[in-house]
Amino acid sequence: MKIAGTNIDDPATSGRSFDEIMASVSKSVASPDVAAFLTGTDIDDQQQGTKLVNPYAQSAWIFTAVSILASSIAQIPFRISRIGSDKAKRIRALRSSADPKHRALCRRALGNDIVDSGDVVELFNRPHPTMDRQLFWEMVVTWNALRGEFFILPLDGDDQPVDLSDRKPRIKRMLTLDTTLFWHMVQGYTLEAWRYTGSPLLTPLPSEMLLPTEVVHSRTPNPYLYWRGLSPLIVAGTPAQTDFAGEQFQKGLWVNNADTGVIVTTDQQATPTQRVEILAALRERKRKAGTADRPLFLWGGAKVEKPQLSMMDMQFLETRKFLRQEIFSIFRVPESFAGFTADLNDGGAGGSLDSVKISFIESTIGSLCAAIEAAVAPIVGTFGDDLIGWFDVDSLPIMQAARRARWETGSKMFAMGVPVGDINTSLDLGLPDQPWYKKGYLPFNLQVAGEPPEPLPSEGGDAATGDDKDQADEEKGSPFSRALGFLRLLSAPPAEVRKPDATALWKKHVAARKSSVKLFQGKVSKVLLKFRGKTLAKLDEVHLQKGATSYKDWEFAGKRSLTDIIFSANEFGDALATELNVPLRTVLQQAGEELNAEVGVDDPWEYPPQAVLEFLAARKQKIMGTGGTVRDQLNTSLMEGVEAGETHAQLVDRVKAVFNSLGDYEARRVAMTEVNIAYNTARQAAIKKAGIEFKAWLSSHGPHVRPAHAEAEAMYIDDPIPIDDPFEVMGEQLMFPGDDSLGASLENIINCQCIQLAAQKKSEDEKSVTYLVFGVGEMKFLKKAA
Numbered sequence: 001m002k003i004a005g006t007n008i009d010d011p012a013t014s015g016r017s018f019d020e021i022m023a024s025v026s027k028s029v030a031s032p033d034v035a036a037f038l039t040g041t042d043i044d045d046q047q048q049g050t051k052l053v054n055p056y057a058q059s060a061w062i063f064t065a066v067s068i069l070a071s072s073i074a075q076i077p078f079r080i081s082r083i084g085s086d087k088a089k090r091i092r093a094l095r096s097s098a099d100p101k102h103r104a105l106c107r108r109a110l111g112n113d114i115v116d117s118g119d120v121v122e123l124f125n126r127p128h129p130t131m132d133r134q135l136f137w138e139m140v141v142t143w144n145a146l147r148g149e150f151f152i153l154p155l156d157g158d159d160q161p162v163d164l165s166d167r168k169p170r171i172k173r174m175l176t177l178d179t180t181l182f183w184h185m186v187q188g189y190t191l192e193a194w195r196y197t198g199s200p201l202l203t204p205l206p207s208e209m210l211l212p213t214e215v216v217h218s219r220t221p222n223p224y225l226y227w228r229g230l231s232p233l234i235v236a237g238t239p240a241q242t243d244f245a246g247e248q249f250q251k252g253l254w255v256n257n258a259d260t261g262v263i264v265t266t267d268q269q270a271t272p273t274q275r276v277e278i279l280a281a282l283r284e285r286k287r288k289a290g291t292a293d294r295p296l297f298l299w300g301g302a303k304v305e306k307p308q309l310s311m312m313d314m315q316f317l318e319t320r321k322f323l324r325q326e327i328f329s330i331f332r333v334p335e336s337f338a339g340f341t342a343d344l345n346d347g348g349a350g351g352s353l354d355s356v357k358i359s360f361i362e363s364t365i366g367s368l369c370a371a372i373e374a375a376v377a378p379i380v381g382t383f384g385d386d387l388i389g390w391f392d393v394d395s396l397p398i399m400q401a402a403r404r405a406r407w408e409t410g411s412k413m414f415a416m417g418v419p420v421g422d423i424n425t426s427l428d429l430g431l432p433d434q435p436w437y438k439k440g441y442l443p444f445n446l447q448v449a450g451e452p453p454e455p456l457p458s459e460g461g462d463a464a465t466g467d468d469k470d471q472a473d474e475e476k477g478s479p480f481s482r483a484l485g486f487l488r489l490l491s492a493p494p495a496e497v498r499k500p501d502a503t504a505l506w507k508k509h510v511a512a513r514k515s516s517v518k519l520f521q522g523k524v525s526k527v528l529l530k531f532r533g534k535t536l537a538k539l540d541e542v543h544l545q546k547g548a549t550s551y552k553d554w555e556f557a558g559k560r561s562l563t564d565i566i567f568s569a570n571e572f573g574d575a576l577a578t579e580l581n582v583p584l585r586t587v588l589q590q591a592g593e594e595l596n597a598e599v600g601v602d603d604p605w606e607y608p609p610q611a612v613l614e615f616l617a618a619r620k621q622k623i624m625g626t627g628g629t630v631r632d633q634l635n636t637s638l639m640e641g642v643e644a645g646e647t648h649a650q651l652v653d654r655v656k657a658v659f660n661s662l663g664d665y666e667a668r669r670v671a672m673t674e675v676n677i678a679y680n681t682a683r684q685a686a687i688k689k690a691g692i693e694f695k696a697w698l699s700s701h702g703p704h705v706r707p708a709h710a711e712a713e714a715m716y717i718d719d720p721i722p723i724d725d726p727f728e729v730m731g732e733q734l735m736f737p738g739d740d741s742l743g744a745s746l747e748n749i750i751n752c753q754c755i756q757l758a759a760q761k762k763s764e765d766e767k768s769v770t771y772l773v774f775g776v777g778e779m780k781f782l783k784k785a786a
Contacts, residue, residue: 052244055233056146059240060247061324062233064338065331066145070138072365073372077392078124078137080115080380091388110390120383127174128155130204139176140372145331147179148229149219151194154379159205161214169382175204184227185209191227218375236330243323263305270302278302332364357398369393403429414440415600502713503701505775509755512594513675516587520671523579525663528630531572532659535634536652538566543648562642563635566655572631573624576670580623581616584678588612591682598774599758601690607682615681619674622740626670634658672751677738680756684736687723687758694720694759696773697727697737702753709737709754720759720771 055062083091091109115121127136143150154162155173162169181203183195194210194217219229233240264278328335334356369391380389393399406427413423421437423429542565585607592605637654646654687695699705699713708730716727726733726742733742737754762770762778772778 052241055237055240055244056142059244059327061243061327062236062240062331065328065333066142068333068337069145069331069364069368070141072361073141073368073391074134074137075396076365076369077395078133079110079390079392080118080120080124081110081388081390082113082115082384082386083109083388107394110388115387118383120380120387120389123171123174123379124389128204129173131175136174136176137372141368143176143179144218144220144229144368144371146231146233148222148231149179149217150176150375151179151182152176152216152375152379153205153210153214154216154382161208161210163211163213164216164378164382165213171379171382174379177203177205182215186227216375216378218371232330236327239323239326239330243320243327246320246323264302265305266302268301332360334360354398354401358402361393361396361399366393415597502698502717502776506698506701506753506755509698510753513587513591513679516583516590516675516679517668517671519583520580520675521667523583524576524626524667524670527572527576527579528659528663528667530575531567531630532656535567535655535659539648539652539655542566561635561639563631563638567631567634569627569631570624571627573627576626577620577623580619580674584616584619584674585612587675587678588615588682591679592686595683595686595758596690599687599690599692605686605689607685611685615678618741619677623670623674626666629666630658630662633662669751672753673738673749676752676754677740677749680736680738680754683756683758684723687756690758692758692760693723694761694771695723695736696720696757696759696771696776697729698755698757700753704751706752708748709752712754717757717773717776720757720773 052058056066057063091106125133127133131139140150140152153175154164154169154171155175156162156170157172159173162171177196181197183197184191185193185195191212194212194215196205196208196210198205198207200206222228222230224230262282264282270278325335328338336356337360373390376389380387394403406429410423410427410429413427414420417440419438419440420434424437542562588607589605592607595601596603596605634655637658638651641651641654684695695716697709697712697716699709712727712729721727726735727737730745730748732744732748734744734748735741736756738749738752740749757773757775759771759773762772764770770778
């Protein structure tokens, strides 16, 4: 038997062990790989392959997670507030409290007197000549995320350390440095100093020994070493290394034309020359990615075998996904922030993306801000005992949106009679305490919940005195007496309820639709601007065709006017109707929801789809008329210019002037008219759907109210009419303000800002009827004579 040319049955080898024979064989074999195989040792890899040495620079997931944390903190404004030295200690202690009352107290105290200028503000706006505010906070958070701790050095104007224990330290600069360059010097059980090892070209400060009071050190909990923080990379190292290996495997796969490699087998041992030739042929065949595989010629019975991907290889993409999730969870950063989520609308965490962001800011970012605030508190305190530095997290747009959502929820709770104090506590609105916050109010008439109406005065109007007063006090303490008194009040004729200021009520409604009017006005102005450009282009085209400088003696084809050639009223009207289609749908929805909120209907509002189409079709015909208005004004101005023999440039100025003028007043007129019609149309439908039987008229309380519309308010607000009856205004019938379905004139509709109110009959006797007008209160009036 021969191994690599050595006969182990030869007498020369007798008496030698198998290991000795293998050792001699390995010396005679040229290939170190074959020698290592024969001796059973590992193949020496001099290059050692690619290793994960610096996770922050080599792992995409760690870099992304840390960058998200750093940039999130850096974009939060860091403010300095002056609250008085007597309250400063209490506010600092309550900053990390989870009690909503304590948080609200801190917000009010910190927001009252914010310092906008001074040395302390300049210090945190520009911590160091080599480091701006953004970089400073990003480096603080980066070191904390990578090493579990960060160091801040307060410096004077000459970059010398400042001892914070001094009576009046003068801090001019701040630096955050590499935590790996700090060594804790402990004698016995006391931290005596920090040894900082700086080096030229790499660090901004030289090596020196620093007192503990000259260094601001913040660290995360470390159960293994008291003086230092625990680096998250210790935990994230294993998934990061595994993911890095998978990434390198994928890189090698693609660089090698997506080939996992080949195995060459032969019946006989290949000589070193043959091995070199085979390797050269294989390298030539796999030169680089993107190059087609070349033919390969082998000899001597050599065969090429291609290894198959194992099941583990097929699953490595899923494994990398799990490793990414593990790394992000270690740094407490949602994957959706890096764009890795199956459904952005779902937020990748069982909720909306906004809810994930809010949770991330309140938990992860909030705790980081608290730690940094506590760390820099000694630096802020050197500028005054009454100063506190804090991150204004609530100023972020996402937190402002969340606050608005809480206010909307609070408004609904208040409408249900929940006291403002309870709403403020449960939703953390941060409202200051008021005496009336402990009472709940019912909607519309704002009667105190749980309390009977105020007792009616006696017929004589005299105040109770003597024994009457004692008896009243005794009855007041008896629950049976209070119940009987409440029943007497219910059976008594209703007292006259004072109407609220009609002007305030009208302004409230107008304010609710203000954004819609602005949107419509912008849409109309957009169409006017578009057709201004088209009209001017047509005018230039006509001018070039005629080749003259005056239009006075021109004859246009078909006796058409110059205006009809350069402007199409139908095209303008159609474009405007199309532009207002979607906003009209939105207003119909908003107005119905507004009415439901007024009358206390919880069912969701949706304008019937068929009714929406019918409404849009009817409004399109009216909106189309706006094109005729534009055409008439344009024609009047151009004909004046043509008759006066004006030049082309002068007519161009006339066209611009007409469209500019229309953009000033016509856009607002159309916007106010269309919004009012859509609002009251939806309110009429919502009132009927809610089962409300009566309606009233609230006129405009602006500077240009129509006298007839003011008379309508005086007539109908105290005497509502059935929902299906029309209002009589200026001798015309309208089902609601702005309605033209019954033939009302433009004088009753254009620029109308009147509002239809819902009303409901409360009680009726032989002489009077009492109505509840929603938003106004209870109205009692005598019955009209038959």
